[in-house]
Amino acid sequence: MADLSTNILALDCGTTSVRGIVFAIEPDGAASEIGTGQREFAQHFPKPGWVEHDADEIWTALVACMKDALAASKRSASDIAAIGITNQRETIVVWDRATGKPIHRAVVWQDRRTASRLVELRAEGHEDAVRAATGLTLDPYFSATKLAWILDAVPGARARAEAGELAAGTIDSWVLWKLTNGRVHATDASNASRTLLARIGGAAGCAWDDALCAIFRVPRAVLPEIRDSAGAFGACDASVLDEAFRGATIPVTGIAGDQQSALFGQSCFTPGDAKCTFGTGCFLLANAGTAPPPAPKGLLTTVAWRIDGQTTYAIEGSVFVGGSAVQWLRDGLSFFGKSREVNALAASVADSGGVVVVPAFAGLGAPWWDADARGAVLGLTRGSTKAHISRATLEGVAHQVADLVEAIEAGGVSIHALRVDGGAAASDLLMQFEADFLGKAVVRPRILETTALGAARLALAGLSTVSAAAAFKHGAGEVDRTFAPAATPAARSAARARWRRAVDTVRAFGNPAD
Helix, strand or coil: CCCCCEEEEEEEECCCEEEEEEEEECCCCCEEEEEEEEEECCCECCCCCCCEECHHHHHHHHHHHHHHHHHHHCCCHHHCCEEEEEECCCCEEEEECCCCCECCCEECCCCCCCHHHHHHHHHCCCHHHHHHHHCCCCCCCCCHHHHHHHHHHCCCHHHHHHCCCEEEEEHHHHHHHHHCCCCCCEEEHHHHCCCCCEEEECCCEEEECHHHHHHHCCCHHHCCEEECCEEEEEEECHHHHHHHHCCCCEEEEEEEEHHHHHHHHCCCCCCCCEEEEECCCEEEEEEEECCCCCCCCCCEEEEEEEECCEEEEEEEEEECCCHHHHHHHHHHCCCCCCCCHHHHHHHCCCCCCCCEEECCECEECCCCCECCCCCEEECCCCCCCHHHHHHHHHHHHHHHHHHHHHHHHHCCCCCCCEEEECHHHHCHHHHHHHHHHHCCCEEEECCCCHHHHHHHHHHHHCCCCCCHHHHHCCCCCCEEEEECCCCCHHHHHHHHHHHHHHHHHHHHHHCCCC
């Protein structure tokens, strides 16, 4: 019987590593990983709060991953129908159009070097207008001030950018440029919407804005073309990827930022569908439909994807400390040797014994945005043990995500169930806590690598030779487990009220009255 599956190569360009994953996607939408390659790359910290990447190193690592994934899948390049790209979103690269060489290391989304510039922009009264145009807040997290910083820091760069000699973009743009050997300088609407330079809404859904470029001092000439998230971006040719690809050309037909890609990979196609990625932090996106809604307090409005000219939007909230709270128990407190051991330890007690852990080690993210809040362990008694603290830590992660869901629903977007992915989503106990605190079902897929899967599905949707219908199907058997709420309404209410008191306590401690 002929193999009717379509092979898609997903390139997942993360913050600490890059991966290539070959997915086989069936006509009914079912997907399976058939080959993977992964490479880590160096993190550079030239000053406190500064984080940089070598864009050339990322590219070299990615080429190796592509070859490894093909070898592991036992497929040749001619068997690959398309390439999809997903990426760390707000990291910015600037390179010379003539030579293709970066003029500075990439400045990473985590970088805080432009914080003082954002203070100036707020003082100048730009915050409300920028938020209304972009759905975002003035924060160095986003790309615009990092891009302006590079143009100012490298001698002559600003004049060269204005003359059209330089190109800039997020990691997806850099990878696309390299894949196409410098023929294509483009990005997709989801990545563009994270720069502070694109106005969302209107007929285009997402477009570069002259007024925003002026505010952030970024020349339009340096920016990539904004395209749909699924469609023809260009072809990766054999001259780029040498003998491993045996002369084959592979079209690039899908691009999206990592969190939006995971939303697509989780088949969140209807308003109210939501996913949360449980990684180092927790990132929750909810499909908000085809009109950009005002972001609820403490949250962001962003482009989820744009396909066939139709833009879908999302509400987004971020938790700073998710799985890293378990790392703190492991490395900081030496409660256990391997992170997965937290589950057995936390399950060894029936409850937390009144202990509440607020893991605000880097402040509190959405919806609080309180940088001065600090982590705390509250409710200790003589009978408290490391098992109680471990259980309370997992509960604290789940409570933070429940805060995001409540904030989104307060803004008018009703969430039906929460789909989850990421490494920490493998914890049954954590997922059960989440279902209990939400009072909603939590759905975990069989494939937890939904970021890469989303890129593959977008690439499938962008292929003109293959029906896009399979990209929008949630294949049978893709759900690993659904966690139903087990707590009573009274127990849920009491737990959430205790959590809110704990949050109030740590915020007051970090922000003492004068």
